Amino acid sequence: MNKKACEGKTDEELVKLTLQDNQYFLCLMRNYEEKLMRYIKRISNASTEEAEDVLQEVYIKVYQNLNDFDTSLKFSSWIYRITRNEVISTFRKKSSRPQSFGGEAAEIILEKMASDLDTKKAVDTEYLQKNIYTILEKMDIKYKEVLVLRYLEEKDYNEISDILKKPVGTVSTLLNRAKKNFKKELDKHEITF
Amino acid sequence: MTLSEDVLKEIKKDHITPKPRWQFLVKDCCVWVLGVVSVFVGSLAFAVMLSMLINNDWDLYSLLNGGAIGLIIATLPYFWIILILLFALLIQHNLKHTKKGYKYSPVLLIAGGILISGIVGTFLYNIGAGVAIDDVLLQNVPVYSQIGNRRASIWNxxxxxxxxxxxxxxxxxxxxxxxxxxxxxxxxxxxxxxxxxxxxxxxxxxxxxxxxxxxxxxxxxxxxxxxxxxxxxxxxxxxxxxxx
Incomplete structure (x- = not known):
């Protein structure tokens, strides 16, 4: 299947076409390969090989469950949900939890959160760069994953709600708590040092 | 070869196919059926609880040890209240597993479960279901007068x-x-x-x-x-x- 055949088609159209001809599944997979690889690494700290293994499983599950795709949902939310569940399940099998984000992720989150944080104190950027990983490391995974979806994957509240299968209100609360948690850690460090 | 091409190759090689739509429909139906059953049982529990609250000895509280509070503590239908809450949790659990159920907060779903059980339960009480269940249990289950309907035991x-x-x-x-x-x-x-x-x-x-x-x-x-x-x-x- 060449890339031209995929052009101009929405994900939802590609799902319908895939059910008739599995070649179209390649279009869907190509559309998400890069995004999902990045997402898996961000929420799990997996190596490239591990992330590829997870993504392969995700694609097989997506293909097998295509008939369960609810068209009132965005396809991207659905595939992110399956990916998140697969990451959690893979780490559960290995008796460990998804770890923290990579370094690049932490910096982007910090940058995007800065305006939301409402910190009156001036934060030493150099200091933050040194300690940001320690701060994020201390945060609960439920806060980390919501930060990733909001600030790195740039999903809106409804999409996050569909991915995490939580009410929008809960997503909003989680995000607020994640930000407060982050700010508290920042303040704690400023006092200590 | 990219990862996507690898996956497609594997799908073809292993003859992997999408699961048929009916399987998902059956699963969805099961969730709804269990939800409806939970609502029905919860409603029956509500009907019995209502029967016990209405038909209590509120008129005689002054004759009983402990007065009105003593009567409430002695005869409150704890068993049925616990059962109603249990089935409200089951209703919430089932609704949460429907396609859109996750969009609603668990508290809202539990409150909704209790409300529906209350409405259907009131109807069931009015047609005599609450009284009939209470009667059957009083008649056939010896421990019921101790745990379910404690009113009988105060009539000594x-x-x-x-x-x-x-x-x-x-x-x-x-x-x-x-x-x-x-x-x-x-x-x-x-x-x-x-x-x-x-x-x-x-x-x-x-x-x-x-x-x-x-x-x-x-x-x-x-x-x-x-x-x-x-x-x-x-x-x-x-x-x-x-x-x-």
Whole structure:
């Protein structure tokens, strides 16, 4: 299947076409390969090989469950949900939890959160760069994953709600708590040092 | 070869196919059916609880140890309240697993479950389901009077309180009564029937009375009242066939 055949088609159209001809599944997979690889690494700290293994499983599950795709949902939310569940399940099998984000992720989150944080104190950027990983490391995974979806994957509240299968209100609360948690850690460090 | 191409190759090689739509429909239907069953059972529990709350001895609290609070503590239908909450949790669990269920907060779903059980339960109470279930359990499950309907246990002849079903009535208005533990009593005395509780002394009616225990099988009644405050259910239920 060449890339031209995929052009101009929405994900939802590609799902319908895939059910008739599995070649179209390649279009869907190509559309998400890069995004999902990045997402898996961000929420799990997996190596490239591990992330590829997870993504392969995700694609097989997506293909097998295509008939369960609810068209009132965005396809991207659905595939992110399956990916998140697969990451959690893979780490559960290995008796460990998804770890923290990579370094690049932490910096982007910090940058995007800065305006939301409402910190009156001036934060030493150099200091933050040194300690940001320690701060994020201390945060609960439920806060980390919501930060990733909001600030790195740039999903809106409804999409996050569909991915995490939580009410929008809960997503909003989680995000607020994640930000407060982050700010508290920042303040704690400023006092200590 | 990219990862996507690898996956497609594997799909073709292993003849992997999408699961048929009907499988998902069956799964969704099961979730809904379990939800409806949970609503129904929760509603039945609500109907029984309502029956016990309405038909309680609120009029006699001053005669009981502990007054009104003592009566509430002694007769509150804890068993049924716990059952209602349990089924509200089941309703929430089932709704959460429907396609859109996750969009609603668990508290809202539980409150919704209780509300639906309340509405359907009130209807079931009005058609007599609550009273009938209570009757069947009182009749067939010995421990029920201890855990489910504790009202019967406060009607203790030793303390001048007797309740049960009228077995037979003679011309002078004296009657034979079988209490809820199947003990038969001869009821004597020139009892009164309070105006606020219309009651006809006749075979099959459930009554409660205040008086004195004269001996092992005889009770002198001063006041006789219907067991059911809701007089629509004054007759012993169809399942409570203790009169043979």
């Amino acid at each position: 002849p030793e303390k001048g309180r007797l309740s049960g079903v009228i077995v037979s009535v003679d011309q002078e208005g004296l009657f034979l009564l079988e209490d809820f533990s199947r003990q038969e009593w001869q009821v004597l005395g020139e009892y009164t029937i309070p105006d606020s509780f219309p009651l006809i002394i006749q075979r099959g009616n459930k009554v409660r009375m205040l008086g004195d225990r004269l001996n092992e099988f005889t009770f002198e009644a001063y006041h006789v009242m219907p067991w059911m405050i809701d007089t629509r259910f004054q007759k012993a239920g169809m399942h409570m066939q203790i009169i043979r």
